[in-house]
Amino acid sequence: MGTVADRTGTFDGVHRRNLSKLLVLAHLEGPLSRARLTAETGLNRSTVASLASELADLGLVEERPPDPTNRVGRPSPVVAVHPSVQAIVVNPEVDAVTIAAVGLNARIVVRERLEMDHLVTPAETADLVAGTLARWRATELRDARIVGVGLAVPGQVRSDDGLVRWAPHLEWTDAPVRALVEAATGLPAVVANDASLGARAEHLFGAGRGVDDLVYLNGGASGIGGGLVVGGRLVGGTRGYAGEFGQNRPGIARPDDRRVPDGVLEDEVSRARLLQAVGLTHADEPTLAAAIAASGDRAVAEELARQQRILGTALGNAINVLNPSLIVLGGFLATLAAHDMDALEAAVAAQSLPVACEGLDIRVAELGENRLLIGAAELAFARLLADPLAD
Amino acid sequence: MGTVADRTGTFDGVHRRNLSKLLVLAHLEGPLSRARLTAETGLNRSTVASLASELADLGLVEERPPDPTNRVGRPSPVVAVHPSVQAIVVNPEVDAVTIAAVGLNARIVVRERLEMDHLVTPAETADLVAGTLARWRATELRDARIVGVGLAVPGQVRSDDGLVRWAPHLEWTDAPVRALVEAATGLPAVVANDASLGARAEHLFGAGRGVDDLVYLNGGASGIGGGLVVGGRLVGGTRGYAGEFGQNRPGIARPDDRRVPDGVLEDEVSRARLLQAVGLTHADEPTLAAAIAASGDRAVAEELARQQRILGTALGNAINVLNPSLIVLGGFLATLAAHDMDALEAAVAAQSLPVACEGLDIRVAELGENRLLIGAAELAFARLLADPLAD
DNA sequence: TCGGATTTGCCGTCAAGCGCAACAAATGGC
């Protein structure tokens, strides 16, 4: 961070930024022709050629023979990120730790879910990562080039040093996972809040592709988290704690709608309440959605409407302040929204400034269970993408 | 906008950005030595010298003989923005239109408040600006170089084209003030919401100097507006409507605290209610503050505490989502906060994520009645500052 | 099947602009 910004204004800086631009394009847009690269960057053909070959020399991209395109003119070679460039990503949860290797092309290379019969500790997590990585290095990742480790942690993470200040469900407090993982693997590690990484992933590869101002809210079993993208950049705030929508206190218009005195959003709008309404105890998201769809129960409909009303106010507040062009809902919030999108849109429109709602779109998250892994990989790739010559 | 970003990556772009950097520094930091410029920019001495002389040739800065500094070494010439570079700023209000000329050094050169006995129309505003400007051009601004007009409008302004979508108190709807002013003056004009411009001003020259993540809330006679700075940049949102905190619906923990069913923040936390509590009808801010301080009335204290509680929730919501390092309160919100800052801080801390409150500061706005004018000038200067070679 | 149109790669040259180093100038301190 900042290393490139410092170089702004020097020739070296221009060069690095141009390399970065190309690599980012190849990363986000997938394989594309050199001709498209020149068009997208506005750089000269010859410049793009030399930059691309430099990236190829660095082993970061591959130049492949042209794709057969049915157009006039000399075909342009295809530039694609090198498949061997990968990141290790980790997502510790209450009942399992998911570890995966993700390519710079955002594809999952290997993925393993390690079920746990107890709450995993930070040190244990580091060991699991190191062990799995060592195993993979001898097999699937034989000739992979691992650039770093990205961790998606369900808790509040200080961005400066990746210290996990508090992850209530893991029962981690001030856990130095980043340092532990770095020590165990010998790789640079980065840590961030899971919902923020979800926002990042949806912004870059999911429902928020190409959108510069969006709000992302994810409803998980244990609460509501989120992230926001402003001007094309994920907002972290001073210390990186931004996006904790679940702890907000939205206004509740109908007193009867309140369940918890002085409760926060995730007390009122919660997966547990939905499960309870449909009479389930544990269920994955599709099961819950199916149960909701199947239920003709009036109480269920009432609970859904109640949660939508409160969610509508919370979203309205965010819209008034941020004027996003898109709201992305994931997890059970997607289920809640999809159940009656028109009602939610109406609730939002009624609770926010009319002009701020113009052109506003509410969508359901697109990326599935790999969302956090992709977001975490993005985190691990960030340095490389920002400055391909960094190391 | 974007004209420079497009050039990123080219040499020309580097040069322009370097010029911009120097000009911005001179603009924000005031007169500074060339030596300091080299230190701040990280550029080479010789580069800074040539850039500075180029800016001087453009008439944008002045190079003055060194200030007598009691330090060893060859004294460094002082670079200051040229005093003749100025912007015209306009702030139409219900009862008056304020017009001023502001230098690139953020000093007010001339200022005139034109009292109105009726609601001013957009066309009338344009005429007033043109007339005043013509008058000034023959006198105070004889050898000024006016780069543009910035308008601070109390309403929702679409950022694309400066259309005032709705300014309730002026009774403007879809008013093309920008085009009108441009036609009347022959100068490029820019329009924005007044509170956003206040945020901009406080960020750059007031209580938020040097702070990269802040939330600004201003309490006016007619409501609560604001702005937010994220990563050092003022947030506009997709269309520029961001910052409408007054329309938010914060949770209200004690049912008795609610005055308006399903009311918004500015229904509950309002200057009118404060005035009413102290038994005034019209009063300027110091008068109101004095009345509050002088009052030993329990009902007044109760109303203050009530408003602080609700404001605390609204701020808590913003803190959870944005994790700013500073909150700046202006207008009657400053009065409300200053009355018992500890209580407000406690309320905020109780209503937001503990980690997000670490290192959080709540301050009162510093800039006085010139805040909007300075913010509007900033708007008018934006193009020039971003690319000194633009025209 | 062939030639024209079109698009793009490739190569050599050019030039803009920043860094660098050596020197000069201006100041404070002993």
Place this chain on the structure above:
DNA sequence: GCCATTTGTTGCGCTTGACGGCAAATCCGA
């Protein structure tokens, strides 16, 4: 009055992206 220190000044060199001419590879129509 001399030395150390800081900084302006000057000329040079180098990096790197732009540019233009030419060749290559494709599509299309005859």
